[in-house]
Amino acid sequence: MNMVQVMFYLMAAIALGSALYVAASKNLVRSVFMFFITLFALAGLYVLSLADFVAVTQVVVYVGGILVLILFAFMLSGRESLAGLQQRQNHILSVHNLPAFLLATLFLVVLVNIILMAKVDNLPWLKQAAEQRNIIQPTDGTIQNLGINLMTNYLLPFEAISILLLMALVGAAHLSRKEEAL
Template sequence: MNAEQLIFYFFAIMLLLSALVVVTSYNLVRSIFLFFVTLFALAAIYVFALADFIALTQVVLYAGGVLILMLFAFMLSNKELLNALKPVKKSFELNHFLGFFIALAFLLILLRLFFGNDFSQLEWIKSSTPISKNDNTIHAIGIQSMTRYLLPFEILSVFLMMSLVGAAHLARKGKKL
């Protein structure tokens, strides 16, 4: 096993463990910070897959934007609202059983598809060209987003601005309209 594989397995294990703690933790602050670790580990996995633009987007948008927005929403939230939350029951109820059953069914379907198909024989995989380390995918994505996809790109920026204004309005102290 070489150094690249060890680093990949380190990030994969870190990704799985931190994601598991995010889902199972009852402490909201701990979940938010471990979500930060999860996002960075996922970005590292993207780097190993030679998806440099996706890794950079993962760090900038999710870790830099969404996670910070979650932290601000938590810090600026009303104390009375947080104190009014009821403690979570730790018993296994019917809705937990149904959610577990649906998740297990999806897992079995995915495993059957994964082990039942030969992915190397799919036409779109056979016709694709492999990505090399010298490919400049960021340059191609930048040209496409500023020419062909300029209107959706600008609409997305307006939606992000609207969500920022909405978050600032919700966090504002004083009387609500």
């Protein structure tokens, strides 16, 4: 087993473990911070898959944006609503959760079946790519091509999205502002 495989299994274990903790924890603060670890482990998996741009986007958008938004929503919410969430009884094994468990088990069976039936080494498109030497190498630069396309061919949609995100930020700041009593 080489170092890349060890790192992959380590990152996968961290991602799965922290995601399970997020789903099972009753403490909201710990869940948010474990979600932070989950997102960073996913970014590490993207780096190991030679998807450097997706890894950087994962860190910037999800860790830097979405998680900060969750933290602000958590901090701006009232104590009463947070206390009500933490006092709620969570019975994992109950009749109400039976359809969710059945559906999750069905998805797990289908996923395991697909993984066991797929012969990844004999896929025709992988053989064709290997024969044509159409394989991404660790030294290939994919971010440069994406940057050139974003600033030339896709400049208008890129700027439209930036204006939309600015409007969302202004709206969130307005909604979080305390109203003065009349």
